[in-house]
Amino acid sequence: MDKVTLFEMGPRDGLQNEKKLIDTTDKIKLVDLLSECGFSKIEVTSFVSPKWVPQMADAADVLAGIHRNPAIAYAALTPNLRGYDGAKAARADEVAIFASASEGFSQKNINCSIDESLERFAPVLAAAKADNIPVRGYVSCVTDCPYDGPTPPENTARIAKALYDMGCYEISLGDTIGAATPETTSLMLQAVQQVVPIAKLAGHFHDTHARALDNIEVCLGYGLRTFDAAVGGLGGCPYAPGAKGNVATEKVATLLHSKGFATGLDLEKLAKASQFAQNLKG
Ligand SMILES: CC(C)(COP(=O)([O-])OP(=O)([O-])OC[C@H]1O[C@@H](n2cnc3c(N)ncnc32)[C@H](O)[C@@H]1OP(=O)([O-])[O-])[C@@H](O)C(=O)NCCC(=O)NCCSC(=O)C[C@@](C)(O)CC(=O)[O-]
Numbered sequence: 074m075d076k077v078t079l080f081e082m083g084p085r086d087g088l089q090n091e092k093k094l095i096d097t098t099d100k101i102k103l104v105d106l107l108s109e110c111g112f113s114k115i116e117v118t119s120f121v122s123p124k125w126v127p128q129m130a131d132a133a134d135v136l137a138g139i140h141r142n143p144a145i146a147y148a149a150l151t152p153n154l155r156g157y158d159g160a161k162a163a164r165a166d167e168v169a170i171f172a173s174a175s176e177g178f179s180q181k182n183i184n185c186s187i188d189e190s191l192e193r194f195a196p197v198l199a200a201a202k203a204d205n206i207p208v209r210g211y212v213s214c215v216t217d218c219p220y221d222g223p224t225p226p227e228n229t230a231r232i233a234k235a236l237y238d239m240g241c242y243e244i245s246l247g248d249t250i251g252a253a254t255p256e257t258t259s260l261m262l263q264a265v266q267q268v269v270p271i272a273k274l275a276g277h278f279h280d281t282h283a284r285a286l287d288n289i290e291v292c293l294g295y296g297l298r299t300f301d302a303a304v305g306g307l308g309g310c311p312y313a314p315g316a317k318g319n320v321a322t323e324k325v326a327t328l329l330h331s332k333g334f335a336t337g338l339d340l341e342k343l344a345k346a347s348q349f350a351q352n353l354k355g
Pocket residue numbers: 086089119120121122123124125126150152153155156157171182183184211212213214247248249250277309310311312
């Protein structure tokens with residue numbers, strides 16, 4: 074059976090935009106519930122500036138408190154070397170850097186231009202290589218930007234290639250505001266697949282206009298076999314106004330199972346984690 078990997082985003086992308094500070098113990102409980110579900114990858118938190126994203130200020134405590142399943146890679150976002158050092162000290166199994174295909178979002182999200190961000194990521198990649206810690210790369214706004222409008226496919230391809238060439242083991246293509254359509258997803262993939270092997274690409278769709286599953290089906294057609302999703306459809310980015318949550322993990326798993334793909338996920342346990350996650354949001 075063809076296998077698809079779902080990279081669980083709930084504890085990080087799902088919670089980062091919550092205004093009410095969630096107790097560290099509840100975040101740990103969410104990760105522990107997710108660790109029972111059959112994931113091989115869970116993004117737990119981010120080592121970003123607490124002034125920018127207060128909800129993630131307890132990153133080290135969350136990573137210190139979880140019950141680790143050795144079969145799971147527990148990941149963290151790292152915008153710079155300081156974040157990387159924090160993630161390493163907290164024993165993140167892998168880290169992720171995040172760039173944007175559009176200038177407007179880059180400035181609003183990480184306070185620098187795209188090219189400056191790539192320069193900032195270089196020492197993170199070098200340190201991670203020396204430490205043998207895998208680095209994932211995100212490209213945001215792959216089809217649309219909340220500030221600059223539609224993103225030309227060649228811009229997305231340029232950033233995806235830059236992150237791949239720098240040493241990221243996988244490039245996650247982010248529809249940050251959930252504005253992608255099957256048509257724009259397809260045009261974007263046509264450009265990206267010319268510069269990064271399909272097997273190294275992942276899809277990351279927000280479900281603002283309930284098109285995430287259609288876009289995932291397009292990606293499956295191109296051969297992508299890794300998707301990011303958040304339990305309960307949690308989330309949004311604080312610097313992408315109007316963006317809704319990631320596509321719900323349980324919806325993606327159900328779609329994949331109906332199409333004959335194996336995910337290794339236990340849908341009953343996922344439902345339990347989803348209920349807990351949604352209660353956290355109140
Ligand atoms: C990149 C910066 C730090 C630049 O922020 P800055 O203000 O330009 O940089 P700075 O170096 O002047 O730092 C500002 C303050 O933060 C501190 N600082 C600096 N770095 C760190 C760090 N790593 N950890 C903790 N603290 C840090 C630093 O020490 C300083 O503290 P102060 O001196 O004022 O007390 C900031 O813009 C930032 O943290 N941005 C993160 C925004 C974010 O997390 N967005 C959400 C994640 S991206 C996303 O959701 C999209 C994605 C990945 O899911 C895919 C998709 O859907 O598209």
